[in-house]
Amino acid sequence: MIKKHEIYKRDKWNMMTVEVQGKYIVLREISDQWGEECHTFLSRPAMMQWVNNRFPKEEFNGKEDEWKELMASFKQI
Template identity: 70%
Template sequence: MIKKHVIYKKDKWNMLTVEVNGKQLILREISDQWGEESRTFLSRPEMMHWVAERFPKEKFEDNPEEYEEIIAAFKQV
């Protein structure tokens, strides 16, 4: 059974979801700039490493609440 987690969804063109399919974590990021990107991780630590690179805390200095929400959502996966 696949379990889907919505990390964020700003509108139908800007969203990030993670599907848990057994041991695989399938991350899908849709943006109006880049289209759809899909990544498959084999472990949560591997995914969280990607998250740390994709969402550096410095990028959210003016909005730390958004950063905390995104990281908390990933930790729920």
């Protein structure tokens, strides 16, 4: 069974989804700037390490609530 999580969706060109496919976690990031990127993780800690590198807290100065929401979305997976 595949369980799909929507992390965020600003519009059809800027969104991120995560699918849990058995033991694999498949993260798809679609942006109008880079197109679609797909990452496959074997564990939640590996995914969270990528998330923390991809969304460093320092880049969200003044937008801490947005960062907390993003992290909470990933932690629910």
